[in-house]
Amino acid sequence: MNNTKKLSLVALCISTILMGGCGDAETTIIEREPIVETPPTDGGDSGSTPPSNDFLIESMGRLAVTSSESNTVSLIDLDDSTLLDTFTLNHDGSRVYASPSYRYAVVTARNDDMVEFIDGGLWREDHVDHLHDYEQAPQMSDYTLSSSRPTHFVTHDGQSAIFYDGDAETGIPASVHVISDLDITNENDSPASLIYTVNMHGVAEPRGEFLLSTIRRDDAESTSGNTILPDQVGVYHLHDGEYELEKTLETACPDLHGAAQNHDFVLFGCGDGVLVAHEHDGEYESSKIENIDEIAGLRIGSLYSHHDAEVFIGIASNRATGEVFVLNIDPEAGAMEVLDWQAQEGVSPISYAFSYDGNHALVLDNLGGLTILSAHLHDGVNELEFEGRVQLSDEDLSAMPDGHSFNMSVAQNGDYVFVSDPIAQHVLMVHIEDMEIEGDIELDFVPATVTWLGIKDEDH
Numbered sequence: 050m051n052n053t054k055k056l057s058l059v060a061l062c063i064s065t066i067l068m069g070g071c072g073d074a075e076t077t078i079i080e081r082e083p084i085v086e087t088p089p090t091d092g093g094d095s096g097s098t099p100p101s102n103d104f105l106i107e108s109m110g111r112l113a114v115t116s117s118e119s120n121t122v123s124l125i126d127l128d129d130s131t132l133l134d135t136f137t138l139n140h141d142g143s144r145v146y147a148s149p150s151y152r153y154a155v156v157t158a159r160n161d162d163m164v165e166f167i168d169g170g171l172w173r174e175d176h177v178d179h180l181h182d183y184e185q186a187p188q189m190s191d192y193t194l195s196s197s198r199p200t201h202f203v204t205h206d207g208q209s210a211i212f213y214d215g216d217a218e219t220g221i222p223a224s225v226h227v228i229s230d231l232d233i234t235n236e237n238d239s240p241a242s243l244i245y246t247v248n249m250h251g252v253a254e255p256r257g258e259f260l261l262s263t264i265r266r267d268d269a270e271s272t273s274g275n276t277i278l279p280d281q282v283g284v285y286h287l288h289d290g291e292y293e294l295e296k297t298l299e300t301a302c303p304d305l306h307g308a309a310q311n312h313d314f315v316l317f318g319c320g321d322g323v324l325v326a327h328e329h330d331g332e333y334e335s336s337k338i339e340n341i342d343e344i345a346g347l348r349i350g351s352l353y354s355h356h357d358a359e360v361f362i363g364i365a366s367n368r369a370t371g372e373v374f375v376l377n378i379d380p381e382a383g384a385m386e387v388l389d390w391q392a393q394e395g396v397s398p399i400s401y402a403f404s405y406d407g408n409h410a411l412v413l414d415n416l417g418g419l420t421i422l423s424a425h426l427h428d429g430v431n432e433l434e435f436e437g438r439v440q441l442s443d444e445d446l447s448a449m450p451d452g453h454s455f456n457m458s459v460a461q462n463g464d465y466v467f468v469s470d471p472i473a474q475h476v477l478m479v480h481i482e483d484m485e486i487e488g489d490i491e492l493d494f495v496p497a498t499v500t501w502l503g504i505k506d507e508d509h
Contacts, residue, residue: 106182110460110503111169112467112490113154114476115145117453117497122154122167124187127478127503130490134187136167145500146202149209150230151461153190154500157199157211164199164211164226166190166233169502182504192236194228197221201252205310206356208255212262215248222246225253225262225292243285243292251279252308254315260285260292261315261326261333263305279305282317282324284333298335300324309352309361314380316361318349323363325380336383340365343387344374352378355407359431360424362388362401362410373397375412379431390420391435399454404481405461405506409436411481413457417442419468421484437484444472456498461505469496 109127116123120141124133140158148155152172156165170187173180194211197219201212208227215223225243232240243253243262251263263279280303285292304320315326322339340347344365351364363376363385375398377388390412392398400413410433412420418440422433441455453471460466464481476499478488 104176104179104181105173106171106184106504108171108184108503109465110151110462110501111171111187112458112476113145113167113169113500113502114469114492115497115499116494117450117471118494121494122156123492123494124154124167124169124502125476125490133170136187136189139163139165144202145498146209147204147458147500147502148230148233149204149207149228151502151505152230153233154502155202155209157202159198159200162195162197162199162213164194166192171503172230173504173507180507190233190236192233194226194240196224196226197248200250203252203254203308205255206257208257210253210255210260210262212251212253214250215245217248221248223249223251223265225260227253227255227260227292239290241287241290241292249277249279250306252306252317254308254310256310256315258287259333260287261308262292263317264297278303281305282326282335284326296333298324298326298333300335300337302337304348306348307351307364309354310356311354311358311361312356314361316352316354316363316378316380318352318363320348323349323352323361323378323380323385325383327380338378338380338383338385341385341387344376347374349376351401353401353403353410355403357407358403358410358424360410360433362433364398364401371397375401377433382430384430386432388422388433389435390422390433391438392420393418400457402457402459402466404464404466405459406464406508409481411457411459411466413455413468415454416446417444417455417470419457419466419479421481439479439484439486441468441477441479441486442470442473444470446472448472450495453495453497456496458499458501460501460503462503463506467499467501469499471495471497 112125114123123135140161143156143158146155154167170185173182196213197216198214200214203210211226213224215221223245227241249265253262264281264283265279282298284296286295302319302324307318317324325336347365349363349365353362361378363378365374375388378385396414398412402411410422420438421436457468469476474492476490
């Protein structure tokens with residue numbers, strides 16, 4: 050592999066590095082000084098000139114890489130492959146996401162009822178007459194949010210909805226916080242919220258001043274084990290910082306789990322298909338795309354899409370056989386079909402994503418293969434078609450640590466995806482369009498997850 054970048058990270062001896070090194074002559078760790086780009090504003094006429102490019106930073110961004118060995122998150126600069134800092138998480142079992150505008154790493158600890166934030170150190174501000182980028186050292190934020198069992202974290206168009214399941218045993222109801230990066234920066238202790246009267250394992254989709262969120266009737270029954278899942282969707286409107294129910298969509302969605310949205314549609318996974326919500330003349334309407342024969346009796350439990358994509362990916366799993374069905378869903382056409390991603394024998398999909406511009410869909414599998422698909426219109430239906438597959442690992446897969454798998458995160462300012470390999474203990478940078486590996490960041494800990502942070506491409 051040519052022109053690759055390599056970095057050896059010694060996460061467990063950061064404190065020693067700062068005092069003079071870990072004593073390993075084979076390893077070089079570069080600790081960067083904090084950099085803050087804050088040139089003065091030019092005071093120009095905000096109404097007469099286009100935004101200036103004088104204050105923009107060209108950066109590939111940063112990666113937040115979690116370690117399964119030490120409950121830490123390492124922040125890596127992708128421009129020069131340097132370790133910027135390592136943060137010890139306060140709670141075991143935490144999950145890491147990117148904030149709505151990708152400045153912060155959002156750390157959710159479901160079992161400890163806590164949401165915390167790490168400032169990745171790259172962000173953009175709109176100063177009206179110009180866009181102004183900033184770069185500084187990462188740091189742990191003092192800002193926290195707390196409610197019972199933060200579970201689903203959904204981002205769309207500059208907003209993130211955190212769905213808290215609540216707790217039946219203690220009588221704590223479910224709730225939702227909707228936040229932006231500005232809320233995090235300003236440490237807003239009263240973000241827009243929705244408080245239910247019952248607990249539920251639900252999901253919410255933020256959409257401007259509206260929130261489409263699940264509803265569980267008090268007498269609801271479930272066919273999915275002991276968990277009582279919601280079966281309806283409500284349209285909530287923001288008033289004085291709180292979401293109020295304006296309408297309950299008529300279409301039922303038994304055993305509701307998983308949701309996604311694009312520019313026009315919001316989809317929710319159901320036990321018998323997908324609920325499709327669509328705004329028309331200021332009112333939300335709903336319909337159902339029924340399960341096709343290949344997945345009869347199965348629940349669509351996960352959905353993926355992109356604001357600019359026309360097609361959704363749906364996932365239905367047969368727990369009895371272990372078979373996973375990847376579905377191509379076009380809500381405009383009301384069509385669903387099994388997606389032919391040309392899986393090899395013995396291969397199972399484990400992760401899904403869209404490229405930063407929505408032009409490609411990605412399927413990461415359990416053998417370390419990355420399948421790349423592109424969208425095409427065929428007989429009036431938007432379909433994802435196989436473009437190619439990049440094999441990312443030639444390791445002995447029997448050496449995969451228990452409970453681990455390959456993991457990926459897509460850059461939001463270029464055509465790249467970053468894939469972590471727990472066996473080889475590195476992160477590969479893959480160019481999606483070219484389908485080539487262009488970088489290799491070596492680690493000396495077992496990576497659990499990777500999350501891209503940085504300044505998002507404003508056009509996508």
